[in-house]
Amino acid sequence: MGLNYNTPLETYKLKGTDVWVKRDDLHNGDLDLPPWAKIDGVRQLLTSDAIDKNKPVVHLTVRGSYTGWVLGYYGKELGYDIKIAYGNSKNYPRESLDRIESYGVELVPMKPNMMKVVYNSMKNMADEKGWQRLPYAFDHPIYHEYWENKTKVFFEENDFDNLVVLGGSGVTSVGMIKGFLDLDDFLMKKKVHVISTSAILTVVNKLKQWETYFPSNVIVKDTPYDFYDEMDFYETPFPCNTYWDKKAWWWLENNIDKLKGKTLFWNIGA
Numbered sequence: 415m416g417l418n419y420n421t422p423l424e425t426y427k428l429k430g431t432d433v434w435v436k437r438d439d440l441h442n443g444d445l446d447l448p449p450w451a452k453i454d455g456v457r458q459l460l461t462s463d464a465i466d467k468n469k470p471v472v473h474l475t476v477r478g479s480y481t482g483w484v485l486g487y488y489g490k491e492l493g494y495d496i497k498i499a500y501g502n503s504k505n506y507p508r509e510s511l512d513r514i515e516s517y518g519v520e521l522v523p524m525k526p527n528m529m530k531v532v533y534n535s536m537k538n539m540a541d542e543k544g545w546q547r548l549p550y551a552f553d554h555p556i557y558h559e560y561w562e563n564k565t566k567v568f569f570e571e572n573d574f575d576n577l578v579v580l581g582g583s584g585v586t587s588v589g590m591i592k593g594f595l596d597l598d599d600f601l602m603k604k605k606v607h608v609i610s611t612s613a614i615l616t617v618v619n620k621l622k623q624w625e626t627y628f629p630s631n632v633i634v635k636d637t638p639y640d641f642y643d644e645m646d647f648y649e650t651p652f653p654c655n656t657y658w659d660k661k662a663w664w665w666l667e668n669n670i671d672k673l674k675g676k677t678l679f680w681n682i683g684a
Contacts, residue, residue, distance in 0.1 A: 418443040439684035448480035449684035455560040470495040473548040478657040486517030501526040551583040561589025575675025580662040581608035584620035591626040609662035653684030
């Protein structure tokens with residue numbers, strides 16, 4: 415089977431209203447990969463002309479992210495020298511690091527600090543050693559285009575008025591917005607609700623950087639829950655990543671009565 419390129423569309427009730435869920439957390443199919451919608455987008459960027467297979471590649475990951483797992487898997491399969499940098503905190507799960515190392519990846523512990531500081535430290539190290547850097551959160555036109563095309567194909571066959579999706583850094587949302595909204599339609603009524611697990615301004619600035627922020631049609635919201643709050647008190651009717659998608663579903667449940675028309679929740683990870 416390999417990767418699942420036709421993940422199911424399911425229907426759930428929220429306060430008596432039908433909500434459709436794109437179960438893209440099932441994208442991993444039967445491979446030894448995480449339940450994560452971004453897998454093939456990451457693979458396409460890694461194997462593109464933007465990356466020199468003959469030079470080491472380093473990427474910064476965060477606790478709870480699947481990036482190290484996916485890059486390790488494809489690095490081993492395709493023969494890349496992958497290095498994964500991470501904030502060396504006692505809270506970083508050892509089992510996650512062991513899994514990454516099992517693919518022959520070199521772990522690069524960094525002194526914990528604010529993300530921007532850690533990333534700049536990694537950048538300086540990579541420049542000194544001659545390593546290539548994959549942009550944080552895969553913020554690259556190739557990755558954006560992957561999501562734009564994937565989203566556009568889906569919505570050509572499935573019509574919705576609202577798209578609700580998590581927004582960690584906002585990078586994946588860039589492509590999804592392009593794929594969902596008709597940017598040439600000045601009377602466009604469709605709306606994208608990006609639920610941020612970081613600062614709202616961080617996501618808005620990312621969308622502005624790539625010219626995908628339209629205040630009338632792209633609404634960025636947050637929740638009262640901290641990124642690392644796993645919300646043990648709250649259950650979702652399908653598997654959700656506790657750091658990201660779970661918070662977006664909570665927002666939708668508490669705001670479904672404010673949305674007009676058909677709503678799709680795109681589940682990125684479990």
